[in-house]
Amino acid sequence: MRGEGWKARRDALAWARSIIPLFEARLFLEKVLGLSRVALMAHDELPLSESEREAFETLVVRRAAGEPVAYLLGQREFYGRTYRVTPDVLIPRPETELLVELALERADAGSRVLDLGTGSGAVAVSLALEKPDAEVTAVDLSPAALAVARSNAQALGARVGFLQGSWYGPVPLPARFDLIVSNPPYVAPGDPHLAEGDLRFEPSSALVGQDDGLGDIRFIVHGAANRLAPGGWLLFEHGYDQGRACRDLLTAAGFTEVQTWPDLAGMDRVSGGACGQPPLTRKS
Ligand code: GLN
Numbered sequence: 001m002r003g004e005g006w007k008a009r010r011d012a013l014a015w016a017r018s019i020i021p022l023f024e025a026r027l028f029l030e031k032v033l034g035l036s037r038v039a040l041m042a043h044d045e046l047p048l049s050e051s052e053r054e055a056f057e058t059l060v061v062r063r064a065a066g067e068p069v070a071y072l073l074g075q076r077e078f079y080g081r082t083y084r085v086t087p088d089v090l091i092p093r094p095e096t097e098l099l100v101e102l103a104l105e106r107a108d109a110g111s112r113v114l115d116l117g118t119g120s121g122a123v124a125v126s127l128a129l130e131k132p133d134a135e136v137t138a139v140d141l142s143p144a145a146l147a148v149a150r151s152n153a154q155a156l157g158a159r160v161g162f163l164q165g166s167w168y169g170p171v172p173l174p175a176r177f178d179l180i181v182s183n184p185p186y187v188a189p190g191d192p193h194l195a196e197g198d199l200r201f202e203p204s205s206a207l208v209g210q211d212d213g214l215g216d217i218r219f220i221v222h223g224a225a226n227r228l229a230p231g232g233w234l235l236f237e238h239g240y241d242q243g244r245a246c247r248d249l250l251t252a253a254g255f256t257e258v259q260t261w262p263d264l265a266g267m268d269r270v271s272g273g274a275c276g277q278p279p280l281t282r283k284s
Pocket of ligand 1 (some may be wrong): 186
């Protein structure tokens with residue numbers, strides 16, 4: 001599998017594309033050489049140094065064995081910004097941008113926002129940067145994930161307060177948030193998708209929900225009323241087949257304006273509701 005016998009950048013790409021997609025090979029070569037796409041293509045006859053060649057080969061071989069591109073590159077784009085990611089955090093997904101959009105529609109300048117299970121921090125940092133006067137708090141159980149989230153907040157200049165612990169555990173009472181958001185683990189234990197693609201390499205604590213997969217969502221919904229200001233919103237991501245169950249949980253917990261929103265693929269992806277009586281005015 002090793003790329004014996006090549007010297008130039010273009011030979012390296014020709015070798016790599018026989019085992020992984022060409023666009024991924026280009027990303028790895030750009031990373032190794034520290035070059036943009038344009039600079040790489042402009043001089044693809046130039047040779048690689050021995051260490052560049054080794055680094056490139058390693059990335060290609062690891063990718064061929066299934067490791068996610070985002071972990072190999074150490075980064076992923078989310079809501080227009082680049083986030084550092086490591087195997088300690090879930091890789092931010094495009095469908096989670098829906099959660100950010102719905103939260104932004106409901107956040108005001110001074111909103112107090114809580115992000116539960118922040119992982120890479122992508123949701124909390126996006127909200128803090130889009131609403132710079134909002135007071136954003138982000139919680140995660142994993143100290144390693146929090147270190148990644150902190151580094152993202154710092155690198156992107158976002159003002160986010162971080163707390164380590166389980167869901168509402170580290171949030172002091174009486175906390176009154178205007179908005180609680182979460183992309184919790186919600187995949188059912190034993191779901192065959194866990195043995196496919198990127199999910200094999202992601203932290204199961206970020207993927208697999210308690211009980212039937214909905215255990216963490218149940219916990220988040222039940223605890224939200226105590227933490228939300230009247231009229232505050234809870235919004236969370238869930239699986240494509242969990243919309244109905246999530247709306248039932250929200251309704252049973254006394255939420256109003258309960259709704260599920262589809263992602264760009266048309267799949268149920270985010271549900272939420274308002275705490276108690278609907279406020280007199282709400283931004284649409
Ligand atoms: N959307 C992810 C997937 O199934 C799961 C993310 C999560 O559990 N929060 O690929």
